[in-house]
Amino acid sequence: MATPPNQARVVIIGGGVIGCSVAYHLAKLGWKDVVLLERKQLTSGTTWHAAGLIAQLRATANMTKLAKYSQELYGNLEAETGVATGFKRNGSITVALTNERREEIYRQAAMARAFGVDVEEISPAEVKQRYEHLNIEGVTAGVYLPLDGQGDPANIALALAKGARQNGAQVIERTLVTGVKKDGRRITGVVWEQGDQTGHIACDMVVNCGGMWGHQVGKMLGTNVPLHACEHFYIVTENIPNLTQMPVLRVPDECAYYKEDAGKILLGAFEPNAKPWAMDGIPHDFEFDQLPEDFDHFEPILERAVDRLPMLAEAGIHTFFNGPESFTPDDAYHLGLAPDMDNVWVAAGFNSIGIQSAGGAGMALAQWMDTGEKPFDLGDVDISRMQPFQGNKTYLIERSKETLGLLYADHFPFRQKATARGIRRTPFHAHLLERGAVMGELAGWERANWFARDGQNPAYEYSWSRQNFFDNVRDEHMAVRENVGMYDMSSFGKIRVEGRDAMAFMNYIGGGNFDVPVGKIVYTQFLNSKAGIEADVTVTRIEPDCFLVVTPAATRLADQTWMRRNTGNFNVVITDVTAGEGILAIMGPRARDVLQSVSPNDFTNETNPFGTAQEIEIGMGTARVHRVTYVGELGWEVYVPADQCGHVFETIAAAGRDFNLKLCGMHMMDTCRMEKGFRHFGHDITSEDHVLEAGLGFAVKTEKPDFIGRDAVLRKRETGLKQRLVQFKLTDPKPLLYHNEPILRDGKTCGYLSSGGYGHHVGAAIGMGYVPCVEPGETVADMLASDYEIDVMGRKVKAEVQLKPFYDPTGARAKA
Structure with a gap:
């Protein structure tokens, strides 16, 4: 040794x-x-x-x-x-037993083609041809990937x-x-x-x-x-005479997968309610160990499997295996x-x-x-x-009961986790629940995604078609476009950067110019050395030596870590203050009227123009208002000390009745921002997307002498763009887009949607995605002159394209 x-x-x-x-x-x-x-x-x-x-x-x-x-x-x-290695490309087949699962696997097949994966949609009869032992009763469709394998x-x-x-x-x-x-x-x-x-x-x-x-x-x-760790079960049959090499078979609606190996069948399960293991720690001597059998737990899977693959009824079980696997939140x-x-x-x-x-x-x-x-x-x-609280042992045990089964669960759009919920609540959580909020979860935060009407079940009813909240979101969307809406943004990360070098540090870490007056808000990106986007943030100069960086809820830790790792010799202190303030966004043509009714301060363009913040009185409390928008309307984000959030919410809600103010959720925010062409970090912009190709060059100030990514921005301006982020609107108002749908340019797949949703104001599904230039520096006019289609579950739907937003392309409404 x-x-x-x-x-x-x-x-x-x-x-x-x-x-x-x-x-x-x-x-x-x-x-x-x-x-x-x-x-x-x-x-x-x-x-x-x-x-x-x-x-x-x-x-x-x-x-x-x-x-x-x-x-x-x-x-x-x-x-x-x-x-x-035993590696062989024997292919794989996934079959659907419902129409919803059929849509899921067909959308996955379309996505696979956009990703360069060889895939084929097949009928139940074609499934039978490729997997003769399968009982295809109830099978609605299949997809076949010939280059998948096993080892x-x-x-x-x-x-x-x-x-x-x-x-x-x-x-x-x-x-x-x-x-x-x-x-x-x-x-x-x-x-x-x-x-x-x-x-x-x-x-x-x-x-x-x-x-x-x-x-x-x-x-x-x-x-x-x-x-x-959770217990993970499979069985291996006795040898089955004349059994030849078969593709890997997945039947997610029955939580099962099948693998032929050396004349035997391995049947494995991803059951919906898993069994966490080793709650008190993994035994010190664990090595090639099995866990005790639990046939009662596995039996429902096996019963369905015997019906789906009748040969299992004749084959004896050689091995019943239970071994641990680790699962993340x-x-x-x-x-x-x-x-x-x-x-x-x-x-x-x-x-x-x-x-x-x-x-x-x-x-x-x-x-x-x-x-x-x-x-x-x-x-x-x-x-x-991963958020710090997610290392909590009790949380991990509860969440792991669900995550094992999610691999084979229906992957519906907007599907929410059901376990280990309610941990991070904004100061407005109870107020929103009382008024019909249907909560989703992101990074542990409970966030109002949409609001149920009186008498409506305040819960998701999942589907690939228009879900039960579609009309609710439309009403919220139109309230913001035509009147006024209010939604809770408290989960967004808030990071204070302060110290004698605060401005110099911000000018180094961010692409924008931070040598601005106190109260000025700067929209910017943190870039890497290739000018890829590491963070997409707004930064407010709170005091001469103090800036507030506001980040998406899911990336607060990542963004703060990026800043800390690039601090160098700058004398700054970086502090997470997310929980210290709640945020209510009041957006829409009548937002100014609502705020003026609860505050003696002046919200006119002269005193509080777009892109500035000011301290105000509100009700009997105090707050700070930031005049910015992620939905493309006149509006303010109202930052309230956590101890005053209840009072401020009640004050605005009471005054809002006179203006028909509507409570709104995160789904509305997403549909509105897509109509406005606002990018979503993690989808439309990531660390490998060049800031110029993402259409965000306006936020980068290269006249500054030194900031991370500056050289890569200048190089790209010389060599020309290789791709552009383009906006799409389907000409048929019925199909829905979610993201990853293939983009076809003049009949050939050229990319996929990074974002997709429904534009309730424009009356059709909309999306964004990168389209490669035919050659570096291809003109915008030439790119937009092509014919574009989006592949929606195998159906090619014609799309209108433009670089400017489909809604309010000049940005006049936010500055009204």
Whole structure:
């Protein structure tokens, strides 16, 4: 048994498939002194009992890119290392048993084509042709991906480990990391135990690849890694005579998947109500262990499976397996540099799709570690999206009961998590519930998404068609467009930046100019070195040496972390003050009248023009109003000290009756902002979208001498744009858009929608998406002169296109 070295550039903790992948990819990049430590044997936690399904299509373009990379990597690993991976491209079929699921999988198929994945929609009869053993009673449709496959999970990991060793990495088993040495926000070394021996490795970086131990390892490293283990069940039949190689089969409406392997069938389950495991901690001696059988829990899945695949009734059960898998609060894995420390990286929490994810995730993390910048947008899985409270053990246990089953649940638009709710509440929460608010959850925040009418069930009724809140949102939307509406924005992040270098720091971190008077509001982006967008924020100069940065609720921690990591020698203090103030947005043509009725202050353009803030009296309290808008109307965001929120809400609500003020939700805000062409961070703008190609050059002030991304902005202006963010409106008012629908330019797929929704004022579905230029610098006129269609579930729908907003293109209404 090898003894760990005294020093390493990086120590990787955990020898499952992802730890082996990270070691492999770092070594392939030429890193020396890469050390992987595994507490027991490689693969002995979760990897060894994984089903080994390798699919290409994921929910977003970048996750699909990573899954496709995994598949290509595993296809070549055997030749490179000599270790048989069992990888084969036998294809996969997903079948629908309802019309709603049919629409889901057909929309996924359209999305797959936009992402460059080979896919085919097939009829029930064609499903039967490709999977002869299937009972197709009740089957409404299928999709077939010929290049999907399966592999041997343990051998894939062992092949990656061998490849890592071949390139100079050390992979050491039977070595438990028992502690770390820290210096401030950095780990300087890890303490290990190997039998009776103990030792210490000084290191520059640590990677937490601890799998279901990832939460516990994260705490040891001073970081928050929210995940929890659940029991995961499958059975393997006895050998079935004459059973030939079949595609992987998924029947999500019955929570089941089927894999043929060596003449046997493996039947696995993603049941809706999962069983959390190891609430008191994972046993110290856990290694290649199984959990006790629970046939009663699995039996409903098996009963449906025997009907769906009648051969199972004749085949005996060879193995009933129950093993643990780790799941995260939002069903997406954790990747990246932990926000709590400056040299601790994470790759964990793979939600039972670790084999298909590990190759791409290891590649992406290794590149990120090598260059210090994300290779492309990884916002879906970036560990900085997790909120501190989500490390709470009770929360993780409750949420994990749901997340396992969500993999095969109907992925309806706007679907909300049902478990572990009600944790983060705005100061207006009770007031809104009393008035019919239907809450959604984002980053733990309970937010009013829409308001039920009297007598209407205040709950979501999910569908791919117009859902039960469609008309409610239309009414809220039109109230803001034609009269006045009020909605709660308290969940938005609020970060104070103060100190003697506050203005200089803001001018370095942001693309805008912050040398502005006190009370001025600046809309800006934080850029990376490639002029990709790391954050999309408004910044208000509160005092000469104090700025308030307002961020989306989901990215507050990520945005604050970005600022802190780029502080350098600037003398500033950066503080999260989100919970200190509630925000009520009052928007619409009569917004000024409502505010004037509850405040003695002056809200005219002369005193409070667009893009400025002022302190006011309101009712018997005080507040600060910011004259900005995310819905494209005259309006103010009213910032209220948390202790006065109840009073201010009641004051505005009472006065609002005279103006027919309507309470509105987040869905309204989203539909209005799309009509106005306002970008949504994480969808329309990400770290890999150049700020000029996103159409946000107006917010970048290159006359400033130095800010992050300035050189990349200037280069792009010289070389010309490669793509533009274009706005679309369907000519047929009936179809609905959600996002990721393919864009066709002159009949050929050229991209996909980054945002989609319904424009209630313009009377049709609308969306945004990037369209590549035929050549760099192609004129706007030439781009817009093409014919455009959007692929909606396989149907090509003609679309109008423009760069300017479909609503109020001059922006006059917000400045009225």
